[in-house]
Amino acid sequence: MRATTLGGTGVMVTELSFGAAGIGNLFRPVTDEAAFAAVEAAWDAGVRTFDTAPHYGLGLSERRLGVALRGRDRDTYTVSTKVGRLLERHPEGGRGDDLAHGFAVPDTHRRVWDFSSDGVLRSLEASLDRLGLDRVDIALLHDPDHHAEQALTEAYPALERLRGEGVVKAIGIGVNQCALPARFLRETDIDVVLLAGRYTLLEQEGLAEVLPEAAARGRNVIVGGVFNSGLLTDPKPGSMYDYAPTPPHVLDRALCMKAVTERHGVPLRAAALRFPFGHPAVASVLSGARSAEEVRDTVDQLRRTVPAELWDGLRAEGLLPPHVPVPVPAAAQVDEADRPKEKSRRRGGDRHGHAGEHR
Numbered sequence: 001m002r003a004t005t006l007g008g009t010g011v012m013v014t015e016l017s018f019g020a021a022g023i024g025n026l027f028r029p030v031t032d033e034a035a036f037a038a039v040e041a042a043w044d045a046g047v048r049t050f051d052t053a054p055h056y057g058l059g060l061s062e063r064r065l066g067v068a069l070r071g072r073d074r075d076t077y078t079v080s081t082k083v084g085r086l087l088e089r090h091p092e093g094g095r096g097d098d099l100a101h102g103f104a105v106p107d108t109h110r111r112v113w114d115f116s117s118d119g120v121l122r123s124l125e126a127s128l129d130r131l132g133l134d135r136v137d138i139a140l141l142h143d144p145d146h147h148a149e150q151a152l153t154e155a156y157p158a159l160e161r162l163r164g165e166g167v168v169k170a171i172g173i174g175v176n177q178c179a180l181p182a183r184f185l186r187e188t189d190i191d192v193v194l195l196a197g198r199y200t201l202l203e204q205e206g207l208a209e210v211l212p213e214a215a216a217r218g219r220n221v222i223v224g225g226v227f228n229s230g231l232l233t234d235p236k237p238g239s240m241y242d243y244a245p246t247p248p249h250v251l252d253r254a255l256c257m258k259a260v261t262e263r264h265g266v267p268l269r270a271a272a273l274r275f276p277f278g279h280p281a282v283a284s285v286l287s288g289a290r291s292a293e294e295v296r297d298t299v300d301q302l303r304r305t306v307p308a309e310l311w312d313g314l315r316a317e318g319l320l321p322p323h324v325p326v327p328v329p330a331a332a333q334v335d336e337a338d339r340p341k342e343k344s345r346r347r348g349g350d351r352h353g354h355a356g357e358h359r
Contacts, residue, residue: 001046024057082142197225
């Protein structure tokens with residue numbers, strides 16, 4: 001599986017990243033056996049990038065991922081986790097479930113928002129303990145939508161110091177909106193943005209600021225939520241879109257897209273997986289899975305050939321704006337070995353006003 005280095009960090013990400021929210025019992029229970037089989041299937045397919053977070057199943061995702069990766073050469077894979085939510089033991093926990101937050105686990109703990117410098121350190125230490133690892137490769141600020149200033153002035157400098165000390169190799173932000181990551185790209189020295197749901201076949205909000213800013217500054221974007229909560233896997237009445245019932249006009253658009261892709265012999269989900277790679281800033285697509293079967297299907301769809309005529313067909317029917325970049329078919333791509341190597345950008349400067357500052 002193809003891999004990309006994130007800027008000058010030395011961190012490699014495979015074109016498909018394994019999203020571990022599903023094995024944290026997202027929406028419904030998953031057995032340990034199914035969770036471990038999903039990670040094993042991803043590994044067998046060449047996936048070497050795994051993304052998790054304390055939020056996912058109140059730590060269950062991190063614990064399961066750590067067990068599933070145990071015994072593998074630590075230098076051969078990349079793990080990202082997130083900071084911003086500390087897990088504290090619930091004083092009356094275990095009597096109910098966590099489904100109000102989307103996870104089918106006992107409510108033994110509660111999440112406490114904390115983007116302070118100390119909160120970052122405590123969060124990473126707890127994540128390493130749950131993962132059973134001595135390090136993570138990528139640390140991301142997780143959904144600091146309502147904590148932007150603290151994330152910018154306290155959490156980010158803490159991550160920057162950890163990167164400078166070699167505790168983590170790459171830092172960034174993981175969100176499902178565009179304004180905040182664009183600001184971080186302009187004002188900080190982050191390496192990567194995990195952008196969920198905002199650069200898909202259905203909507204390309206990320207193309208306005210985030211992706212151009214990342215490309216101009218030599219940063220990368222990992223695109224999550226390419227199916228918009230499942231709508232682009234198999235659109236039909238009752239499908240969810242961005243974790244809510246799909247509006248009729250959005251469903252109609254998705255059904256029209258499906259008709260176009262299938263005329264070219266390509267399932268809609270295959271086109272949805274391939275689409276983000278049309279932009280040069282995109283290094284990887286992150287897709288969640290809760291079973292080996294889901295992983296194998298995702299890998300099979302990603303490996304399908306998507307002809308240029310399919311993108312032309314979407315544009316011809318007004319389903320894809322003409323200015324949106326689309327992937328080049330594999331046969332027309334320049335061999336990576338023939339590409340000039342990008343120079344690593346320097347560390348330590350404060351060209352954006354924050355690098356090197358201790359706040």
